[in-house]
Amino acid sequence: MMWQPVSGCGDHCRDGADRRAVPGLALVRLVTLAGVLVGGFLLMPLLRGTAVRTLARAMLAVLGIKLVRQGPALRPGSLLVANHVSWLDILVLLAVAPVKLVAKREVGAWPAIGALAGLSGAIFIDRSSPKALPRTVAEVAAELRAGRTVAAFPEGTTFCGANQGRFRPALFQAAIDANAPVVPASIRYDTTAAAFIGDDTLMDSIRRVAALRSLTITLVTAPALRPTVEADRRTLARAVQSSLGPGGYRLAA
DSSP, X not given: OOSSXXXXXXXXXXXXXXXXXXXXXXXXXXXXXXXXXHHHHHHHHHHGGGXXXXXXXXXXXXXXXXXXXXXXXXXXXXXXXXXXXXXXXXXHHHHHSOOEEEEEGGGGGSTTHHHHHHHTXXXXXXXXXXXXXXXXXXXHHHHHHTTOOEEEOTTOSOOOXXXXXXXXXXXXXXXXHHTOOEXXXXXXXXXXXXXXOXXXXXXXXXXXXXXXXXXXEEEEEOOOBOOOTTOOHHHHHHHHHHHTOXXXXXXXX
């Protein structure tokens, strides 16, 4: 299994039809975002369980992002699997429910985003060490058995939103081992400008998002699938991805 998949998406995937904000608004948003982060992390011990969700929602709001939620509510102890378009996906999932993220190890070193993921109890994967994967799967299964919801991006890397990658099967084994429901989720953007692809750096992407006049992200969850003990993780991965439907990865209207 190739554990470090490569996306065919790059800068050429952006359509350039960005709705730019009025001059100066991007700077105001970035300064306000810095203030929200400082205040949020200082208040984290007081906010306790709601802190991560509150801070994620505040970060989206400051950047002028509207989050739309559709589909059934999440049940605790579910494996939530979603397509992957941007670092914003992390904020989206943390904003809607208490989840533990599965993310590549590099995310832990990202400014603010990495700290927020860490505070959520994120499980970081070392993609350069395939031998560590069974241990990660076992850790995810243990969290699911304990009634905690775990969120993952089984494409393994980001795509532009119009294109998609194949769901990798490894983490689906955790749901089988824990007899946990799998919730398919589609994250849709109304512009390609938010895609974190190609030669993007995190700061370049944050500045581009902050410069948009508006951005709507829609999270659509499908009904949960409950695997049997005899289930095959590859078949499960295909079934979950198929359940999102042919429009599951299109840009939101």
